[in-house]
Amino acid sequence: ACCRAKPQVWLCRGVAGGLAPAEPALRRLAHSLLAHYQKGTRPVRDWRTTTTVAIDLMVYAILSVDEKNQVLTTYIWYRQHWMDEFLRWDPAHFDNLTHISLPVESIWVPDILINEFVDVGKSPHVPYVYVGHHGEVQNLKPIQVMTACSLDIYNFPFDVQNCSLTFTSWLHHSERRDPAAGGLGGSGQDLIWFDRSVFMNQGEWELLYVLSRFQEFSVVIRRRPLFYTVSLLLPSIFLMVMDIVGFYLPPNSGERVSFKITLLLGYSVFLIIVSDTLPATAVGTPLIGIYFVVCMALLVISLTQTILIVRLVHQPDLQPHVPEWVKHLLLERATGDARPAPALAVPAEGSPLAHGILREIAAIRRFLEKREEFRDVAREWLQVGYVLDVLLFRAYLAAVLAYTATQHGSCSPFVTGGVGVVMRL
Numbered sequence: 001a002c003c004r005a006k007p008q009v010w011l012c013r014g015v016a017g018g019l020a021p022a023e024p025a026l027r028r029l030a031h032s033l034l035a036h037y038q039k040g041t042r043p044v045r046d047w048r049t050t051t052t053v054a055i056d057l058m059v060y061a062i063l064s065v066d067e068k069n070q071v072l073t074t075y076i077w078y079r080q081h082w083m084d085e086f087l088r089w090d091p092a093h094f095d096n097l098t099h100i101s102l103p104v105e106s107i108w109v110p111d112i113l114i115n116e117f118v119d120v121g122k123s124p125h126v127p128y129v130y131v132g133h134h135g136e137v138q139n140l141k142p143i144q145v146m147t148a149c150s151l152d153i154y155n156f157p158f159d160v161q162n163c164s165l166t167f168t169s170w171l172h173h174s175e176r177r178d179p180a181a182g183g184l185g186g187s188g189q190d191l192i193w194f195d196r197s198v199f200m201n202q203g204e205w206e207l208l209y210v211l212s213r214f215q216e217f218s219v220v221i222r223r224r225p226l227f228y229t230v231s232l233l234l235p236s237i238f239l240m241v242m243d244i245v246g247f248y249l250p251p252n253s254g255e256r257v258s259f260k261i262t263l264l265l266g267y268s269v270f271l272i273i274v275s276d277t278l279p280a281t282a283v284g285t286p287l288i289g290i291y292f293v294v295c296m297a298l299l300v301i302s303l304t305q306t307i308l309i310v311r312l313v314h315q316p317d318l319q320p321h322v323p324e325w326v327k328h329l330l331l332e333r334a335t336g337d338a339r340p341a342p343a344l345a346v347p348a349e350g351s352p353l354a355h356g357i358l359r360e361i362a363a364i365r366r367f368l369e370k371r372e373e374f375r376d377v378a379r380e381w382l383q384v385g386y387v388l389d390v391l392l393f394r395a396y397l398a399a400v401l402a403y404t405a406t407q408h409g410s411c412s413p414f415v416t417g418g419v420g421v422v423m424r425l
Contacts, residue, residue: 072151104139
């Protein structure tokens with residue numbers, strides 16, 4: 001008899017006059033476990049025994065959120081672990097091996113799927129499972145999950161979305177595990193805080209937390225609004241501020257009308273540019289879209305108001321005098337009508353030359369009085385225009401401030417989460 005020390009052991013077996021090496025422990029263990037294994041049946045010796053499958057989930061990244069198609073794409077780290085009564089061994093018989101990796105196609109694996117699946121993502125294939133000597137099996141794999149989710153975009157870009165991942169078995173009956181037995185789920189819900197270093201937190205979406213219930217994970221995410229605030233809200237606010245500043249141009253200046261028209265055209269071009277940025281769904285319109293429409297309406301109202309004021313300023317060309325009710329309603333003090341000048345006394349006697357000079361002087365006087373009367377009427381209409389312009393500006397400013405006060409966004413910092421649920425098959 002002869003033998004060598006580890007790592008290679010030689011048995012005293014004669015093979016063609018030589019010595020044959022012993023079969024490796026890993027190979028002997030794999031052959032022993034899988035030689036008579038039936039992967040088509042649930043791995044219990046008594047069919048009344050329940051197979052408990054625990055599911056752990058860690059959200060690694062939010063890849064995309066498709067508001068139009070109502071689809072959420074996430075990348076998760078997923079683990080199933082259960083007990084297999086036919087994958088047990090004594091480590092002393094196999095060189096003290098306590099764990100082994102086996103091909104996933106060679107053993108029974110629970111048929112647990114996600115109800116909300118809408119498409120197969122590009123997930124890497126993990127060909128092995130990890131098995132312990134007591135029969136515990138761990139199936140760990142990363143998964144790209146494309147699931148249907150009811151996305152509410154009303155508060156875009158300050159929206160918070162809650163999407164569910166429901167794990168069920170298609171062939172086996174699932175039941176709730178008793179919380180007293182150490183399982184998660186039960187009649188309540190669990191919120192487990194986790195380390196933020198795992199989640200890729202540099203994208204558009206941030207993970208607030210993951211909430212677990214029986215067979216279901218609720219992934220709560222929030223959109224980061226900074227990009228949309230800078231590219232959508234601030235330009236719109238700047239244009240509205242310039243529209244308000246435009247009221248300080250004199251009403252009798254023709255520049256105000258052209259200035260307001262330029263602002264309106266600029267805002268129209270701005271809406272065309274940002275139209276592709278806004279999420280589009282068939283079920284509703286985001287609040288920011290309503291905000292843009294209201295801002296456009298306010299610009300139209302501002303332009304209409306300016307046209308009205310310019311019309312009043314040039315009213316003397318169409319109507320000689322300001323109506324009394326306008327004077328009483330808008331002007332701070334009434335303006336008296338110009339009194340007619342007394343007629344010149346033309347002497348009954350005199351030379352024809354003197355009569356001619358007096359007639360010319362009377363005509364010049366009437367012309368000057370008429371022009372002065374026209375100027376007084378123009379000043380009255382200009383004063384009415386200024387007063388009405390101030391009143392309409394205050395009303396417009398109040399409307400803008402009231403609408404701005406109704407726009408609000410909410411944000412609350414949370415920590416990322418990863419939780420687990422337990423199913424019994």
